[in-house]
Amino acid sequence: MGKNHRHQKNLKSERAKVKLKTKKGKTLPKGQNITDTSFKVKKIVIREQLKSHELSEIVSRRKLNVKELLSRLQHHNSTVRQDAIREMKDILQNYPLELLSCHLNALLQGVSSLALDKERDIRRDTLRVLSLLLSPLSTEQLSPFSEILVSYLRCAMTHINPSIKEDSLAFLDVLVNSCPSLVSKNARKILPNFLDMISNHNQASTASRRLTTTLSSKNTAIKWRIKVLERLSSIFNSIISDLKLQRNLKRNSEVKKIIVDSDNNCLTSLWGNNLDICCLGGDDEEGVLGEGFSEDDFKNYVKVLVPLMMDSWVEVRPKDMEEDGGSLLSQEAVETLRVVVKIFINFLDILEVLEGVELGEWFRGEVSEGFTKFFLAGFPYGVIRRAERARKRQGDFGEGDEVGMVQENFGIGVVLAGVLGRGTLGELEREGLERTIQYVCERLRTWSSNDAAALPILSNFLRILFLKASENLYRNGVNLGNILRGTISTACRQPKRELQSQLFVILGEIVLDHRLNQLQRESSFRNFVKTLPDLLLNESIHDNTIQMLNRAVLQHGTWIRGELAKKQDQIIENAKRIEIIGSHDDKGSRLMICNLLHFLDGQIYF
Numbered sequence: 001m002g003k004n005h006r007h008q009k010n011l012k013s014e015r016a017k018v019k020l021k022t023k024k025g026k027t028l029p030k031g032q033n034i035t036d037t038s039f040k041v042k043k044i045v046i047r048e049q050l051k052s053h054e055l056s057e058i059v060s061r062r063k064l065n066v067k068e069l070l071s072r073l074q075h076h077n078s079t080v081r082q083d084a085i086r087e088m089k090d091i092l093q094n095y096p097l098e099l100l101s102c103h104l105n106a107l108l109q110g111v112s113s114l115a116l117d118k119e120r121d122i123r124r125d126t127l128r129v130l131s132l133l134l135s136p137l138s139t140e141q142l143s144p145f146s147e148i149l150v151s152y153l154r155c156a157m158t159h160i161n162p163s164i165k166e167d168s169l170a171f172l173d174v175l176v177n178s179c180p181s182l183v184s185k186n187a188r189k190i191l192p193n194f195l196d197m198i199s200n201h202n203q204a205s206t207a208s209r210r211l212t213t214t215l216s217s218k219n220t221a222i223k224w225r226i227k228v229l230e231r232l233s234s235i236f237n238s239i240i241s242d243l244k245l246q247r248n249l250k251r252n253s254e255v256k257k258i259i260v261d262s263d264n265n266c267l268t269s270l271w272g273n274n275l276d277i278c279c280l281g282g283d284d285e286e287g288v289l290g291e292g293f294s295e296d297d298f299k300n301y302v303k304v305l306v307p308l309m310m311d312s313w314v315e316v317r318p319k320d321m322e323e324d325g326g327s328l329l330s331q332e333a334v335e336t337l338r339v340v341v342k343i344f345i346n347f348l349d350i351l352e353v354l355e356g357v358e359l360g361e362w363f364r365g366e367v368s369e370g371f372t373k374f375f376l377a378g379f380p381y382g383v384i385r386r387a388e389r390a391r392k393r394q395g396d397f398g399e400g401d402e403v404g405m406v407q408e409n410f411g412i413g414v415v416l417a418g419v420l421g422r423g424t425l426g427e428l429e430r431e432g433l434e435r436t437i438q439y440v441c442e443r444l445r446t447w448s449s450n451d452a453a454a455l456p457i458l459s460n461f462l463r464i465l466f467l468k469a470s471e472n473l474y475r476n477g478v479n480l481g482n483i484l485r486g487t488i489s490t491a492c493r494q495p496k497r498e499l500q501s502q503l504f505v506i507l508g509e510i511v512l513d514h515r516l517n518q519l520q521r522e523s524s525f526r527n528f529v530k531t532l533p534d535l536l537l538n539e540s541i542h543d544n545t546i547q548m549l550n551r552a553v554l555q556h557g558t559w560i561r562g563e564l565a566k567k568q569d570q571i572i573e574n575a576k577r578i579e580i581i582g583s584h585d586d587k588g589s590r591l592m593i594c595n596l597l598h599f600l601d602g603q604i605y606f
Contacts, residue, residue, distance in 0.1 A: 058095050060087035066103050070110045078119050085114060085125045092132040107133060108145050112152040115171050116164060123167050127174050134178035142179050149175060150186045157193040165197070172231050180238035187239055187293055191301065194232055198225045199308055209304055211311050222332050225312055229339040232305070236346035239293050243353040295359055298350055302366055309340045310370050318378060327378030334383055334405065337375075341411035344371070345460075348418040360422055368419050368429060376416070376432040380409045380439050406443065406454045413440055414461045421469025425476040433473070437465075437483050444486035447493075459502045462487060466510055466519060474518040485524040492531070508548030512555065529556050533563040536571045536593055540579035543589055553596055568597050 059065050064072070064087060072084035088111070091100075100107065111133060114126040134142070142149075153175065156168035172190075175183050183190065199209040212221070316333040329337065344367070351360055382405050413436040420429050440461065443451070462483075465473075470480055491503035510519055511529065519525060532549055535541055553560060564571070575593040583589040 058091060058099060060091055062087060066091065066100065066107070070103075070106055073110045073114060078117075078122065081114065081117065082119070082122050082125065085111070085122060085129055089125065089129045089132065092129060097133070097136045104141075105145060105148075108148050112148055115152055115156050115167070116159065118161065118164075120163060120167070123164070124170075127167075127170055130171075131174045131178060134174065137179070139179060139181040142182055146182050146186065149179075149182065150189055154189065154193050157190075157197065169227055169231050173234070176231075176234045176238055181242050181245075183235055184238040184242035184293065187235060188297065191232070191235065194228055194235075195304060195308075198228050209308060211308060211315075222312075222316060222336065226332070226335050226339055229309070229312070229336075229343065233339060233342045233346055236343065236350065240346065240349045240353060243293065243350065247353060293350075295354060295356060298347075298354065298359070299362070302347060302363065305343065306367060306370065309343060310374055312336055313340055313374055317374075328382045328384045329405075330384055334381075334408070337381065337408050338411075341408060341415060344415040345411060345418075348415065348464075351418075364419050364423055371415060371419060372429055372432050375412055376435065379412060379432075379435060381405050406451060407457050409439060410443075410454055410457045410461055412436065414457060414464060417461060417464045417469050421464060422472055425473075425478070430476060430478060433478060437478075437480070441483050441486045444483070444490045447490050455502060459506060462503075462506050463509075466506060466516070467513065470516060470519055480519065481522045481524065484519060484522055488524055488528045492528075504542065504545050504548070508544060508551075511548055512551045514555070526559055529559045530563055532560060533567055533571065536578070536596075537567065537574050538578070540581055542581045543583040546580070546583075546589055546592055549596060550592055564597060571597065 060069060064084075066088075069084045069088050069091075072080050073088075075081050075084070088107075111126060111129050114122055115130070117123050117126065153168060153171050156164055156171055159165050159168070172183070172194075195209060199211050201209055211225070313336055316330070316336045318327045318329065318333070347363065347367075351363060416433055416436055420433055425433070440458070443458075465480065465483070473480060487503060488507065491507060507528065510516055510525070529552060532552060535545055535549070553564070572594055575590050578590075578593070580586055580589045
């Protein structure tokens with residue numbers, strides 16, 4: 001057989017393989033080539049969430065306690081932060097806040113800091129947790145931590161990131177809804193930062209401001225201003241509530257005096273059960289909640305805000321407005337008008353609480369000319385229909401065009417009556433006020449259930465017009481007979497209890513106020529008083545109306561006595577079955593109806 005040289009081929013392939021070189025080292029001495037069997041021990045580290053917790057300890061669904069969650073809120077990973085804030089939300093929803101009171105400082109600090117997080121979802125979850133955390137707490141419980149909340153709010157308002165700056169408005173909403181008194185006490189710190197969002201200081205004067213026209217976000221400058229002004233209105237609402245509370249407390253507080261003489265050796269530090277919270281710091285009555293709100297603050301805000309609001313309105317209102325007719329507005333103009341009028345009404349409410357006559361005169365001088373010029377030029381206002389071309393004449397107003405603008409037009413009337421209700425009226429001011437009164441008369445004539453949402457602001461307008469400004473308006477030649485007649489007609493025509501209650505309260509205050517001589521001389525008012533006994537024959541009557549009738553019999557007996565005498569028997573019989581609304585003592589109210597007739601027959605019912 002022939003050779004196939006397979007052996008040679010195998011040798012050749014073996015030589016081609018890569019050879020691993022071995023290091024030639026010294027061999028171990030004899031007797032030391034022994035295997036080492038020793039070993040080292042290392043502890044097993046258990047992860048934090050696997051540790052056992054006490055049965056009474058508050059833990060999340062992943063078995064993390066509050067301290068562990070607070071540490072994770074500052075984690076560098078956004079997913080870990082978001083999971084931690086959501087688990088914190090679950091804890092607050094499932095456990096009462098009293099159990100977490102020992103962690104309150106750390107909770108407020110840790111949660112509030114995430115309002116500046118770069119992730120939008122984390123910021124939104126943070127505000128929900130903050131709302132759950134603040135809602136059960138009282139103002140006194142939050143007062144030591146107010147600086148934490150206000151500091152983070154101001155950081156968010158002035159943040160370089162536009163998204164964080166926009167979300168600071170939602171941060172403010174949480175504080176206003178949960179702790180309005182805290183916002184009110186720190187208004188001096190918060191308001192300047194909000195003004196910086198829509199304006200900046202003029203170079204010539206640091207006291208005045210001008211609107212900014214650009215914003216690095218998806219919002220337009222106009223929409224952004226509307227959002228900021230709405231929050232400013234909410235801040236003023238908090239200030240008004242706080243001022244009213246302070247006024248009531250001051251009126252109800254008792255001054256305690258101690259007579260000290262040579263016979264007194266010591267004084268007790270506790271008087272009865274008086275454990276009220278007291279503020280330390282000498283003569284500072286405003287305490288640790290903030291610096292309060294004074295007349296000087298009011299003047300400063302009016303000087304700054306009124307020009308900004310005027311400029312905002314001039315920017316969005318129709319360019320060509322007819323003096324004798326109404327104007328149709330775009331949606332942005334409607335929203336701007338709504339929030340601007342709301343802030344002006346806030347100013348009037350603050351004036352009422354501060355009760356300063358000189359301050360009211362000053363406010364009138366600052367506001368009356370500009371408000372009359374810019375807001376009454378196209379009054380009354382309507383809304384542009386998207387499907388139709390914009391119309392300019394008042395005669396072209398359709399029913400759908402003016403829907404949604406009744407409250408805004410009434411609001412303009414409230415501001416005008418509140419501002420012009422004192423002092424001498426100029427020609428333009430008197431004409432503007434008469435035009436507003438005429439508009440309200442037309443709305444009263446066609447009042448329906450669809451206008452129920454505008455009832456509170458209508459009542460506010462009538463209350464200012466009749467009870468506060470009527471004396472001065474009559475002196476300046478403005479006659480209120482038509483609107484008084486329309487108010488009486490609407491109150492008697494509408495069957496709705498709510499409408500009757502609100503309008504009858506106003507009419508009842510006119511009946512009882514002896515200073516309103518001009519209104520009480522109107523023939524419509526005298527006829528209204530004569531018809532009051534007919535209310536006692538209805539199926540139902542409000543307790544406020546019974547109170548009004550009781551005073552009306554004493555004050556206007558000559559007008560009403562004849563009608564009562566005619567219907568005496570019917571009134572007594574109906575008093576047994578009439579439904580009395582809003583009464584805390586049903587039997588006492590029925591006896592009051594019967595005793596209205598005591599001067600006719602001398603009968604007193606018990």
